[in-house]
Amino acid sequence: MPQPGLATLDPSASAQRLEPFYLLQRLYVLPPHFFTRRSFTASLAVGFATLAGLRLRAARATAGELIASVEKITLRRGRGGEGPTWFHPRACLVPGEKQPAVFMTLQEIAGSDMFGPLQHMMSVDAGRTWTEPGPVPPLGRIPIAESFEEGVCDVVPEWHQPTRTVLALGHSVNYNGPKFSPNQPPRWPVYAVWRDGRWGPRRKLAWADPRGAYIYTNNCGQRVVLPNGDILLAFSHGATKAQARSLSSVICGFDGDTLTVKHVGTEIAPAGGRGLLEPSITAFGGHYYLTIRAEDERGYVCVSPDGLTWTPKQAWAWDDGEPLAMSTTQQHWLAHSGALWLVYTRKDPSNLNVLRWRSPLWMAQVDPVTLRLNRATERIVLPLVGDGVNDPNRVAIMGNFHPLHVSPEESWISVGEWQPKNGIRGDLLVARIRWSRPNRLFICPT
Numbered sequence: 049m050p051q052p053g054l055a056t057l058d059p060s061a062s063a064q065r066l067e068p069f070y071l072l073q074r075l076y077v078l079p080p081h082f083f084t085r086r087s088f089t090a091s092l093a094v095g096f097a098t099l100a101g102l103r104l105r106a107a108r109a110t111a112g113e114l115i116a117s118v119e120k121i122t123l124r125r126g127r128g129g130e131g132p133t134w135f136h137p138r139a140c141l142v143p144g145e146k147q148p149a150v151f152m153t154l155q156e157i158a159g160s161d162m163f164g165p166l167q168h169m170m171s172v173d174a175g176r177t178w179t180e181p182g183p184v185p186p187l188g189r190i191p192i193a194e195s196f197e198e199g200v201c202d203v204v205p206e207w208h209q210p211t212r213t214v215l216a217l218g219h220s221v222n223y224n225g226p227k228f229s230p231n232q233p234p235r236w237p238v239y240a241v242w243r244d245g246r247w248g249p250r251r252k253l254a255w256a257d258p259r260g261a262y263i264y265t266n267n268c269g270q271r272v273v274l275p276n277g278d279i280l281l282a283f284s285h286g287a288t289k290a291q292a293r294s295l296s297s298v299i300c301g302f303d304g305d306t307l308t309v310k311h312v313g314t315e316i317a318p319a320g321g322r323g324l325l326e327p328s329i330t331a332f333g334g335h336y337y338l339t340i341r342a343e344d345e346r347g348y349v350c351v352s353p354d355g356l357t358w359t360p361k362q363a364w365a366w367d368d369g370e371p372l373a374m375s376t377t378q379q380h381w382l383a384h385s386g387a388l389w390l391v392y393t394r395k396d397p398s399n400l401n402v403l404r405w406r407s408p409l410w411m412a413q414v415d416p417v418t419l420r421l422n423r424a425t426e427r428i429v430l431p432l433v434g435d436g437v438n439d440p441n442r443v444a445i446m447g448n449f450h451p452l453h454v455s456p457e458e459s460w461i462s463v464g465e466w467q468p469k470n471g472i473r474g475d476l477l478v479a480r481i482r483w484s485r486p487n488r489l490f491i492c493p494t
Contacts, residue, residue: 114386116484120430124476132156134476135464138450140207141493142214144172148493153203153216154181157466161228163201165189174454186240186250187218197223200238202267207493210277211304214242219267235263239307253307260285268378268448270328277302280355282327282338293323295340297355313356320344330381332388333416339379339390347374349419366423375404382451382459385488388414390421391429391451391461399436403468406445408432409461429461429479441469456486
């Protein structure tokens, strides 16, 4: 008998059975702490038996079979000083007249953690042409004390179909004059809602839990809209500045105006350094998957049947068990109905002296059972340009990126590259991934 809350899939069924729309219609959200240790283990066992079928299918879907091509597109030039260096480019689809429009938020960068006010631009022709970037008034800088301002960074816009709005969720950051303040006061998520071409007010996502007394944030994180309109995301949180951050998933209610924390998941213990950072969640095969930035030369992954109760964190590794060497950089999910992919950076002989090994960008298939990467499927999404060993300061780094499905046939990875030690210059790029088979996970906004 199927376990409560777990979508049952027939591994021999068509790929259509993997659609999130199909899955989420059959996956209801359980209250916090629904699972006991025994029922949680049983649910995972049943789910992993089902996922074994997906694993066999994904093994057949090699990179060469599933990915038809990857094309590098330059949206705006800045490497030669032609214009601003754009950062944090993240996009979602919104309804358009003839086809979905692409809605992208982005910011100028002037140094490490030094971001200008949030802006946004749009394309109504699948990225061939774009409007000029324009301000997002509620997510600019606001004065908070003499010479101090509160800005916003790490914004991720997502279309929320139940309320027909874009929820742009970011993170507060404080500046002393033009510079990043090393003595940051408490920080939290901030957001604004775009509806019918207009922005609503700046709001704080409140969380009274003392574990987030100094900081709680979903910065740069992917999130999942659940069938009832609730939103599943994760907080990196710490009670003090010195404390290494833990991580907890949360389910938030959203009515088109206000985002409210409703349920909090089990806490995931920190690793070294600042702890666990920049969490991203996706839904695939009836389960939720969480990938986590860390500061111990690893990234981590967990899986959950309900989005609240997670397996212990597991370091990202190849299928032979060899761990990936990562340097405090985010990873993100790219889910296709034929396979689950991870997009990431890692140490490689070509980038030994590049800051945090943040070039090139790679992608590889994830085994949904072992939570390891299939080495044979790895390929470069956006290449390293320059010499990452002998002249690393002229290599533009690409550590802040975001995936987007733009059609069943195509997905994007957007990134703002920059050269921290070469004039803060870089281009705004998109990798266009064209699939050899339609991605049945694509949902068109209406």
